[in-house]
Amino acid sequence: MRTSKTFWNKAADRYSKSAIADPAAYEKKLELTRGHFTPEMELLEIGCGTGSTALLHAPHVKHIRATDISENMLTIAREKAEATGVTNITFECASVDDLEVANGSLDMVLALSILHLLPNRQDVIRRAYAMLRPGGLLITSTVCLSDGYGFLKFILPVAQWLGQAPYVDFLTAKQLEAEVKAAGFEIEHNWRPGPKKAVFMVLRKPAA
Ligand SMILES: C[S@@+](CC[C@H](N)C(=O)[O-])C[C@H]1O[C@@H](n2cnc3c(N)ncnc32)[C@H](O)[C@@H]1O
16 A cells, blocks of 8 residues: 555645546536535545545535545645635545544445555445445445456556556456445445446445
């Protein structure tokens, strides 16, 4: 994980300036997520990056604990929060592996563009399930590189060796669906804006 942390710290400035690849899909994901908000909600975001999504969601919920492994990403996120006057986000530098969260304590976990970057993805999905209250939601957007980008398997190791790419796992949408179901989630919404686009899922921990 050390290598990925170094990569993301170096990437932070460039990442914060990069344009959203598919603005229409991003807006729809925001809207689908917001449809589940109530003003009392406690959210955890893992891999929040520069906080763009947390900042947009914050006015609709009670509090967001927005976490990321990269201090440089979080410095930019904190600056943006201060500039926009958003005060109900706590930004915290932590790997998803080190987060302490009481079981059953959260209404929602956001994992946006991160699950494919984790070597222990299935463990993280199971932990998110444990953190959620019965009826709580895990919302994910995940790049599934084995659906159409499998050729990158041959290029990526070189980029990683040169420090130009982070750890990335290759998975299919079908595989991800099987993994979230195996963790106990019900798939409430499963949307892919295009054949090779990131898969957006709204996943519910069944009510007790
Ligand atoms: C592709 S960016 C996505 C950022 C943001 N969620 C978004 O959608 O724009 C991936 C983020 O995950 C963070 N990350 C990578 N590995 C992590 C880990 N093990 N724990 C927490 N954050 C991690 C990186 O620092 C980076 O900010």
